[in-house]
Amino acid sequence: MKTMTCPLNGVRNISEFVCGGEVRAMPDPASGTDAEWADYVFMENNKAGVVREWWCHTPTSFWFIAERDTVTDEVLRTYPAGDVFTARRDFDAPNEGGA
Amino acid sequence: MPFGLLKYGLFPSRRVPRRIPPTPELKPSYDVVIIGGGGHGLAAAYYLATVHGITNVAVLEKGYLAGGNTARNTAIIRSNYLTPEGVRFYDESVRLYQGLSNELGFNIMYSERGHLTLAHTDAAVRTMRWRAEVNKHCGVNSELIFPNDIRKLAPSLNLSQDVRYPILAALHHPPGSIARHDAVAWGYAIGAARRGVEIHQQTEVTGLKREGNRIVAVETNRGTVACGKVLQAVAGSSTRLADMAGFRLPIKTVPLQACVSQPLKPFLDPIIVSGSLHAYISQSSRGELVMGGSTDPYSLYSTRSTLEFKETLMAHMLELFPFLSEVRLLRQWAGMADMTPDFSPVMGETPLANYYLDAGWGTWGFKATPVCGKRMAETVATGKAPDILHAFRLSRFEEFAQAGERGAASVGH
Numbered sequence: 335m336k337t338m339t340c341p342l343n344g345v346r347n348i349s350e351f352v353c354g355g356e357v358r359a360m361p362d363p364a365s366g367t368d369a370e371w372a373d374y375v376f377m378e379n380n381k382a383g384v385v386r387e388w389w390c391h392t393p394t395s396f397w398f399i400a401e402r403d404t405v406t407d408e409v410l411r412t413y414p415a416g417d418v419f420t421a422r423r424d425f426d427a428p429n430e431g432g433a
Numbered sequence: 434m435p436f437g438l439l440k441y442g443l444f445p446s447r448r449v450p451r452r453i454p455p456t457p458e459l460k461p462s463y464d465v466v467i468i469g470g471g472g473h474g475l476a477a478a479y480y481l482a483t484v485h486g487i488t489n490v491a492v493l494e495k496g497y498l499a500g501g502n503t504a505r506n507t508a509i510i511r512s513n514y515l516t517p518e519g520v521r522f523y524d525e526s527v528r529l530y531q532g533l534s535n536e537l538g539f540n541i542m543y544s545e546r547g548h549l550t551l552a553h554t555d556a557a558v559r560t561m562r563w564r565a566e567v568n569k570h571c572g573v574n575s576e577l578i579f580p581n582d583i584r585k586l587a588p589s590l591n592l593s594q595d596v597r598y599p600i601l602a603a604l605h606h607p608p609g610s611i612a613r614h615d616a617v618a619w620g621y622a623i624g625a626a627r628r629g630v631e632i633h634q635q636t637e638v639t640g641l642k643r644e645g646n647r648i649v650a651v652e653t654n655r656g657t658v659a660c661g662k663v664l665q666a667v668a669g670s671s672t673r674l675a676d677m678a679g680f681r682l683p684i685k686t687v688p689l690q691a692c693v694s695q696p697l698k699p700f701l702d703p704i705i706v707s708g709s710l711h712a713y714i715s716q717s718s719r720g721e722l723v724m725g726g727s728t729d730p731y732s733l734y735s736t737r738s739t740l741e742f743k744e745t746l747m748a749h750m751l752e753l754f755p756f757l758s759e760v761r762l763l764r765q766w767a768g769m770a771d772m773t774p775d776f777s778p779v780m781g782e783t784p785l786a787n788y789y790l791d792a793g794w795g796t797w798g799f800k801a802t803p804v805c806g807k808r809m810a811e812t813v814a815t816g817k818a819p820d821i822l823h824a825f826r827l828s829r830f831e832e833f834a835q836a837g838e839r840g841a842a843s844v845g846h
Contacts, residue, residue, distance in 0.1 A: 379672075404734050
């Protein structure tokens, strides 16, 4: 794998991209427990096979989602995050822990 | 002597003794099953047999003995880490390594070279000073030195200030060493086999049979064996095995590439590491320059090599040693490294009662082979991880108590 197709900029050299880790559901900021957060922050599925990950085209700071095979080292598909995240997330729910 | 030698050479009746026995049939059950026949698993088997008298042990290896990351590291041994827990742990390993050839009766070609970690920025100088102070506090020989002293230790190093990243200082760690990595694994394997441990090569674990909180049997491609206790030591495949056992790990599998040059006459005594330049180099006893860099930029279950890696590594290497531009590369390879969020291993007990974990060895596993084997054997034998492993427990992540060693990982990852 030497190139990746950025949904914004087209085919670019792989060295222009950084991997931001697997796309995972974040615990609920209002009700998530320490154990849920620890799992979300530290634990990895580390799957051998097709994974869905955040990637960033660093020259343009454009974040998108890529489907990649971690065994064959192939990028199968890239698309804008907006294809998956269609609704705006509400972070204004009450937070008892303070800042 | 010459006549005896001539006779020995001329008469082909001599036979090289086979010191590691051929793979036997699997028995129906073992007291301890060790999954992974690399340095760590074999060392654990050796210490189980020698220190704890447990010899009804099977070591299961998917491929051939020590053919995974034990064969793919760059054989550097040091203890100049950043956290007191890390320094204490790796220092015990260095001490075990120093006496290992005698202990095993097998020459591991331990060669004490001194280890220089270069600092090219004020921030790096600060980290080196920090490491030196922590090391000294823990009784480990490290000190911060400056270009005049660096020049004496490594006269061929480019200390010009007229480069992109001039060398400002270095962390000098005199006990830093290299050893023959295969010999370490073979020595442990021979010692363990001599005491009755069975080594099963070409034996891949395909499943773990769990009853309640225990693993009762290990399924392999050669049949199923019942087990009293299980030790997992499978760097690169740690998550796949933990998935079978049913618990989660904070590990990403990332390739780490390395390469060697054609052999040269000895000119480089110390091991040279540069975090800022993502490069390290040492000269092996064969004269080859053993070189490596940071891990690959994304996770992958593959041991392929890339041109990008060599381009960036060589660009930086030529800044340190410009005259190497005429030297050719001889071999390249990659290993699959278990990267953890805090750059420390994950060892000891697991959520299962009789299943013990030796994982998360990222880019720092070879140097820990003896201490890890010894202490994991203790953990398996007693059922409880000793104090020296406490900082590296799996549960540290849910307790938000990591052992941050990123600043002391071989190169900036």
